[in-house]
Amino acid sequence: MKLKKILPQAITLLVVVIIFGFFSLNAQINMANRGIDFGYGFLTQESSFDVQFSLIEYSGSDSYARAYLVGLLNTLLVSILGIILCTVIGVVIGIARLSPNFLIRTTAAWYVEFFRNIPLLLQIFFWYYAALRALPLPQEAEPMLGYFFLTIKGFYTPSLVWMNLDIFIYSIIAAIVSIIFIRIHGKKLRENEGKHIPVLNISITILFILPLLTFFFGGVEVGYETPVLKQLAKTSFIFDGGLSIPPELLSLVIALSLYTATFIAECVRAGIQGVGKGQREAAASIGLNRKQVLNLIIMPQALRIIIPPTTNQYLNLTKNSSLAAAIAYPDLVLVFAGTALMQTGKAIEIVSITMLTYLTLSLSISLLMNWYNAKIAIVEK
Amino acid sequence: MFKHMKKVFSLIAIASLVFVAACDQMAGNKQQKKGASKTVDATKKAGFVKCGVSQGLPGFSNADASGNWTGVDVDVCRAVAAAVLGDANKVKYTPLSAKERFTALTSGEIDVLSRNTTWTLSRDADIGLTFVGVNFYDGQGFMVRKDSGINSVDDFSDGISACTNIGTTTELNMRDFFNSRNISYEPVAFEKADEVVAAYDAGRCDTYTTDKSGLAAQRTKMANPDDHMVLPETISKEPLGPVVRQGDSVWEDIVRWSLNAMIEAEEYGITSANADSMKSSDNPAVKRLVGAEGELGAAFGLDNEWSLRIIKQVGNYGESYKRNIADTGILPDRGPNELWTKGGILYVPPAR
Numbered sequence: 001m002k003l004k005k006i007l008p009q010a011i012t013l014l015v016v017v018i019i020f021g022f023f024s025l026n027a028q029i030n031m032a033n034r035g036i037d038f039g040y041g042f043l044t045q046e047s048s049f050d051v052q053f054s055l056i057e058y059s060g061s062d063s064y065a066r067a068y069l070v071g072l073l074n075t076l077l078v079s080i081l082g083i084i085l086c087t088v089i090g091v092v093i094g095i096a097r098l099s100p101n102f103l104i105r106t107t108a109a110w111y112v113e114f115f116r117n118i119p120l121l122l123q124i125f126f127w128y129y130a131a132l133r134a135l136p137l138p139q140e141a142e143p144m145l146g147y148f149f150l151t152i153k154g155f156y157t158p159s160l161v162w163m164n165l166d167i168f169i170y171s172i173i174a175a176i177v178s179i180i181f182i183r184i185h186g187k188k189l190r191e192n193e194g195k196h197i198p199v200l201n202i203s204i205t206i207l208f209i210l211p212l213l214t215f216f217f218g219g220v221e222v223g224y225e226t227p228v229l230k231q232l233a234k235t236s237f238i239f240d241g242g243l244s245i246p247p248e249l250l251s252l253v254i255a256l257s258l259y260t261a262t263f264i265a266e267c268v269r270a271g272i273q274g275v276g277k278g279q280r281e282a283a284a285s286i287g288l289n290r291k292q293v294l295n296l297i298i299m300p301q302a303l304r305i306i307i308p309p310t311t312n313q314y315l316n317l318t319k320n321s322s323l324a325a326a327i328a329y330p331d332l333v334l335v336f337a338g339t340a341l342m343q344t345g346k347a348i349e350i351v352s353i354t355m356l357t358y359l360t361l362s363l364s365i366s367l368l369m370n371w372y373n374a375k376i377a378i379v380e381k
Numbered sequence: 382m383f384k385h386m387k388k389v390f391s392l393i394a395i396a397s398l399v400f401v402a403a404c405d406q407m408a409g410n411k412q413q414k415k416g417a418s419k420t421v422d423a424t425k426k427a428g429f430v431k432c433g434v435s436q437g438l439p440g441f442s443n444a445d446a447s448g449n450w451t452g453v454d455v456d457v458c459r460a461v462a463a464a465v466l467g468d469a470n471k472v473k474y475t476p477l478s479a480k481e482r483f484t485a486l487t488s489g490e491i492d493v494l495s496r497n498t499t500w501t502l503s504r505d506a507d508i509g510l511t512f513v514g515v516n517f518y519d520g521q522g523f524m525v526r527k528d529s530g531i532n533s534v535d536d537f538s539d540g541i542s543a544c545t546n547i548g549t550t551t552e553l554n555m556r557d558f559f560n561s562r563n564i565s566y567e568p569v570a571f572e573k574a575d576e577v578v579a580a581y582d583a584g585r586c587d588t589y590t591t592d593k594s595g596l597a598a599q600r601t602k603m604a605n606p607d608d609h610m611v612l613p614e615t616i617s618k619e620p621l622g623p624v625v626r627q628g629d630s631v632w633e634d635i636v637r638w639s640l641n642a643m644i645e646a647e648e649y650g651i652t653s654a655n656a657d658s659m660k661s662s663d664n665p666a667v668k669r670l671v672g673a674e675g676e677l678g679a680a681f682g683l684d685n686e687w688s689l690r691i692i693k694q695v696g697n698y699g700e701s702y703k704r705n706i707a708d709t710g711i712l713p714d715r716g717p718n719e720l721w722t723k724g725g726i727l728y729v730p731p732a733r
Contacts (some may be wrong), residue, residue, distance in 0.1 A: 033628065036487060036509040047553045050568050060556045133583045153542060154586045230540065234530025236587045238540045247585065248569070325547075328571045328580065334547060338480055338572065342548030345507055347484050 027348065042344045043068070049339050051330045053246050064340050071335035072357060078252055078331060079318040079361075084316060085257035087310075090264025097269045108265070114263035121323055123259055127251035128327040135247070138229060138237040147226045149239055155250055156227035159243035163221035167214050175210040179203045248329035252321065260317045264310055271306035272298065303376050311369035315362050322358075332357060409630060418631035420492050421465060421682065429471045432458035433491035436476040436573060440711040441497050441517075450474050454495040456701040457516055457623050459694065460639040461493060469694035478573060479548040484624055493636055494624040497548045497592065504624075513637035515622040516698075518717040518726060520615035521554050522593040524600065527610050529587065534558075535613045537588075542567040544577050544586035551591050554617040563689040570712040578602055592619050597711045634681045641729040642688040646670060646697035648720055653696040656689055670732055677732060688732070698727070 031038060043065040050060050055073045058066055065300040098107035115123070135152040136142075143149055147155040162168065179202075186199040227242035275298050283297040324331040325338060332354060341350045432452055434442035442452040450472075459469040475491050486494045487509045497519075498504075500512040523543075525531045537559075545551050547570040550724055559566045569586055571577045578599050579698060581589040589596065596611045604607060625633050646652075649667045651659050660673040668674035672686040679685070695701065699720075707713045719725025 048556065050556050050566075052568050060560070092553070115724065129579055129583065132580075132585060137584055232538050232541055232587060233536055234528070235526065236529050236541070238542075240540065246569075317483055325572050326576065328544075328569050328576070330570070334570070334572070338547045339552060339570065342480050342483075343503075343553070345504075345509075 031348075033171075036345075037134055038348065039346075040349055041348070042346055047340065048341070049343065050327070051335055053249065053330055064336075064344065067340055068332070068336045068367070071330060072333035074335070075318075075321055075324075075331055075332040075361075078249065078256070078321045078324065078329065081253045082256040082260065082317045082321065083314050085253060086260040086264055086313070089257060089261035090310075090313075091268055093261060093265035094268025095272070097265060098272060112262045112265055115258050120255065120259050120320055121326060124252060124255040124323055124327055127255045128248065132247055138239055139235075147242075149227060151239070152247065152248050155240040155245040157243045157245070158224045158226045159241075161223045161225050164214075164219045167218040168211055168220045171211045171214045171218065172207075175207050178210075179206055182206075215303065226271075246329070248324070249325050251327060252324050252329050256317055256320060260313050260320075263313045263316075267306050267309045267313070268302075270309075271302035271304075274305045275301045300376065304373070304378065306375070307369060307373045311366055311373075314365050314369065318361055318365060319358060418629050418635075418682070420626075420629045420632035421635065428451075428466065430458055430462040430465065430493060431475065431491045432461075432472050433475050433477045433482055433485050433494040433496055434458070435496045436575070438479060438497060438574065438595060439601055440706040440709055441592065441598065442474075442476075442495070444474075446475075451705060453516060453701050453705050454497060454621075456643070456695050456705070457495040457636070457640055458493055460643055460691040461636055463690040463694045464635060464639050464642075466685060467690060469690075479546055480572065483624075486510065486624060489626070492625065495597065497621045498624055499592075499619045500622050501550060509627045510624050511633055512622050512624050512628050512642045513633055514729070515620040516640055517594060517621040519592040519594050519619040519621050521551055521590060521617040521619060522596055522615055523612045524581075524589045524596045524609050524699045525587065525612060527608055531588070531612070534562075534612055534616070535565055537562070537566075541566045541588065542569055542586045543602045544569045544571070544581040544589045545591060546570065546574060546577055547572055549591070550617070550619065555590055574599065575602075592621070594621075594706075594712060601709075601711065616704065631681050634698055634717070635683070637689055638681070638688075638732065642691050642732060643695065643698040643701065644720075644727055644729045645732050646688070646692045647699040648722065651692055651697060652700060652725065653693055656692045659716060665732070666733065675733070 015287060028038075032100045042064050046061055047061045047064045049067075051058055051067065051070050052076065054070045055077060056066075056070060058070045093108045093111055096104050097112070099105045099108070123230045135150060138149070138151045138153055141149045141151045147158045181365055182202055183199055186197050189195045215222075225241045227239035227244070229237055230240040231237050279297055279301065280293060288296065321331060322333040325334040328334070337350055337354045341347060344350070390702050397437060402420060405506075434450060434452075438452070440452055442450060442454040444450050453454060455472075455479045458472045458474070462471045463469040475485065476688070477485050477491075477494075477496060479716065482494055482496055482498065483504075485491050494510075495516075497517070498512075499519075500515065505512050505713065510529055531537065543566055545555060545568065552568065552570060554568075555568060569580065571580065574591075574595070577591075580586060580602050589599075591599075593611060593615060594652060600606045600609055600611070623636055625636050644658075649664065649670060651667060651670060656671055659667050662668055662671075662673075665674055669677055670688050671692070672678070672684075672689045676685060678687045696704070702715060702718065707715070717726045721728040
């Protein structure tokens, strides 16, 4: 009888192995027939193309491996910004959909129905091409708050210029480490001796005081640089200095987060509505006020419903960020699976690396979210 | 129990059979009869030439509203179809982005890539491709707005933004150019040509760079073509030509000589209109080209009128250029794409 249990599984495994074997053999034979050689050696070769926007130092004389890193970091940047922004918008809209105020409730509902029913690529095109055209040229841009300029060539903001930035960063790390110790100590005191110390206030104070001290004793200085209009040719201008955010990044983040926020809003609404009415009434009946009811009774239970579907939306956003290629934002797909693939012709190698990268990204996000989900799950006592 | 085992074993048997059969078939692919061409056989069987073209570049390969493709690149495909299948219209066009084109060819989705593709060493030697010739001598240039005050590449300065396509030699040439002049620039690279044009037209970039023929063609698509101009400088050599897969030399020869026949026909003054009457010409070279003398087609398994069909149905190179590029106002001046006898650099080996 044991055989009967194991055999079907063994056969499934065999079939899977055969299918994979078949495809890799097929690819191998066909590539050999067509004179294409296989290998990852190209990664160390000089890439010889430039990338518009990079978080790390990069030029065309660096290797393809570094070009890959540039693309990956750009994908991460747009994903992280998108996830933060869509969560904020999503929670606000989700709660607004349950508002007793008719206007707020209806507006939120319209928002959700409008943005989630238009294909994402179309929205990206809208934010890039339609919105971009409406922006002024650099020389015609009016400053916002004095130093911010939103132009067709990008969003220019003042940037901070640091002296001894490393000392400042170390001080923040030191502050965080000491806060962790204080929390542990505070918990011990509370559990062993029943004493309460104001952990939160102490933490905030440390987080401010320690970095602040480095300005007086650590030689840390901070200045700022503002964007200045610079003429390239008679009618061609840019802003020089400060920080410039390319319009491609802006429109991609806006489109991705507005789109994904609609789904998160629905998750939030479902979560809050999923908590029984009786819970609220019971909480009120033992004398908790409105804020306490929301924070102590409703939210902990709602979060358990909200987190798993929200994880899906985070994964979607990350994968959807690959639509960046359409509007020239140099993400992993455009830089690596685009230009690098074209220059080297290593289709199988590059596509496999890219697929593996997205798989790793998605698995990391879902691991993180599953951990958080497990942490907030109700512990049976 | 036994009944169960029987099922299991038959499953294993079927799976291994499929596997063995598949391996067998793939091993079969490897061997090829000498003198025969797998691609020609497949093309004759399908009844059309599988040709990869651009997603829309006026003058080279562009589809009109009813889906008819025209252009000098398209004419190469039509010539091959006329030579192999006897009818220039028996072509199946696959529009490809710059990124997709080589994979489409090496994977067998298309058999000829005729898509303004630059012949370079690494492409020819590296990725399982063979370039068969040049049907347009091009060079990379820059387009700017007329009112920008930029009149030559010497007017470029640090911080200039340049829109272009990804996956092309353009991206590499642009870097070489700006680096050699020590100018810092912002490359804005899109996947499709239409997107590049839209972004440049919107004012996202100061300049748009690609092959000069491409610039001239795309300019016609802008909102106000007269507001833009192409700078006089050419920063690279871009010999554009049709490409085939490596490993089928008969097919390679057919495509190469279909193109050469068009150019040679122009050299000898044979046009679509006078091709039939040229059969009685006194010049043996002309007679060979219209199939009245010699056995040229037999060399690659075609009949003797293959080149006559090309000339009659597609026309010679000069006719193709005039129809697609000159008369459409893209590049009225043939420049280097004139015959070697008339001051250009078009020179093909003799068809004999």
